[in-house]
Amino acid sequence: MKTTHIPAIASNIWKLYVLQALTQALFIIPIIVLFWQSYGLNLQQIMLLQSGFALTVFVLEIPTGYLADRWGRRNTLILGCCFGFVAYLTYATGQTFWHFLCAEILIGIGSSLLSGTVEAMTYDTLLELGREREYRKVAGNQAFFEFNTEAASGILGGLLGAISLVLPLWLTAIPMACAIFIAVSLQEPKRHTLHEPKHLKAIFRTSAHALFWHPGLRMIIMTFGLISSLSLILFWFFQPYQNLVDVPIALFGITHAVTLVAGAFAAKSVSWFEKRVDDRLLLIIPAFMTVICFLSLSLPPAPFLLVFFLISRLSWHFVGPLSADLINRMTSSDVRATVLSVRSFFSRLLFVCASPFVGALADARGIPHALFVSGIIGGVVILFVFVSTRSAWKEIPA
Numbered sequence: 001m002k003t004t005h006i007p008a009i010a011s012n013i014w015k016l017y018v019l020q021a022l023t024q025a026l027f028i029i030p031i032i033v034l035f036w037q038s039y040g041l042n043l044q045q046i047m048l049l050q051s052g053f054a055l056t057v058f059v060l061e062i063p064t065g066y067l068a069d070r071w072g073r074r075n076t077l078i079l080g081c082c083f084g085f086v087a088y089l090t091y092a093t094g095q096t097f098w099h100f101l102c103a104e105i106l107i108g109i110g111s112s113l114l115s116g117t118v119e120a121m122t123y124d125t126l127l128e129l130g131r132e133r134e135y136r137k138v139a140g141n142q143a144f145f146e147f148n149t150e151a152a153s154g155i156l157g158g159l160l161g162a163i164s165l166v167l168p169l170w171l172t173a174i175p176m177a178c179a180i181f182i183a184v185s186l187q188e189p190k191r192h193t194l195h196e197p198k199h200l201k202a203i204f205r206t207s208a209h210a211l212f213w214h215p216g217l218r219m220i221i222m223t224f225g226l227i228s229s230l231s232l233i234l235f236w237f238f239q240p241y242q243n244l245v246d247v248p249i250a251l252f253g254i255t256h257a258v259t260l261v262a263g264a265f266a267a268k269s270v271s272w273f274e275k276r277v278d279d280r281l282l283l284i285i286p287a288f289m290t291v292i293c294f295l296s297l298s299l300p301p302a303p304f305l306l307v308f309f310l311i312s313r314l315s316w317h318f319v320g321p322l323s324a325d326l327i328n329r330m331t332s333s334d335v336r337a338t339v340l341s342v343r344s345f346f347s348r349l350l351f352v353c354a355s356p357f358v359g360a361l362a363d364a365r366g367i368p369h370a371l372f373v374s375g376i377i378g379g380v381v382i383l384f385v386f387v388s389t390r391s392a393w394k395e396i397p398a
Helices: 005-023 029-038 043-071 073-092 097-114 117-128 132-161 167-185 199-213 215-244 249-268 279-297 303-330 336-365 367-388 390-395
Strands: none
Touching: 005 073, 005 117, 005 132, 005 167, 029 043, 029 132, 029 215, 029 249, 043 073, 043 097, 043 117, 043 215, 043 336, 073 097, 073 117, 073 167, 097 117, 117 132, 117 303, 117 336, 132 167, 132 249, 132 303, 199 215, 199 336, 215 249, 215 279, 215 303, 215 336, 215 367, 215 390, 249 303, 279 303, 279 367, 303 336, 336 367, 367 390
């Protein structure tokens, strides 16, 4: 190894911090539902938009993870940032459901290219530096910077939204363009590479191994998928619920920022908890806390119940770095990005199946009723998963 290679590789760590932050400078998010509603979309159409995004990620998640394993992490990240930039330009010029759906598909392509690739590149970089045991700390720091950037941009986006609902969309495209240059400057870490000429066969074999043949990986993937999909449903109900309890629009950015900062600290705390609590318990608690949030929000709407959206965000952001670290430790570098993509694939599959029905139920019966039904079903499924896979718990690293 050349002596000049180590400093270049080490710079990947802070560059990935910056990359994650730039791709999450989403000024539009705190008022995006209001933006859609200003063009006449109802909750079912909004959930259909998110299903379009999730379906795109669902279809491409595993192939793009495999692409990162074969073509390289750096190249995949560059392409993902380019798609994100074009997507927000497309969004800012749109006025109809179909225009917005096209933008969501482009965002889905970009997200699927980034998903799993950042985590795999981070771990492989640490592995080359002999610092792989620091992954949870580094991943927590990445999430900390990412969510705090989204929080700060959200506050500004909420304030700008009171002036113009489309201005935050134009502003979101700027940091996405900057992320392209950061991705170009990354160094590809040394790693094992796949030599399978039959790509579909390799994708199927790796995915089947993670979902069917390795009980420990299946347990982690299913648990993360359930927590993530349920939390994502709550995320898209946050703005309509604030409208329901008469929160002023100018405060949407602040409430969004509060939940993000809390989530950032939750992600950063993972490395602290790993020294004190069994990882398996750290998977169980967030799952049932998410269900409690759904049932609590099904009570008659009140401003103080907004705290359960925050608790849901804590659970979601905590289990992200935790599950990624467990998967990294249980896989080799030639398939790492693919398996991490399987994790996101399963999460998006659940969201695609559930979200349109939850949105339709909310339009027909109200948000509290939709959240109550979702919480009951989600709780039953989570309980079933834990009971049916209890024999796999011993395979999860302590």
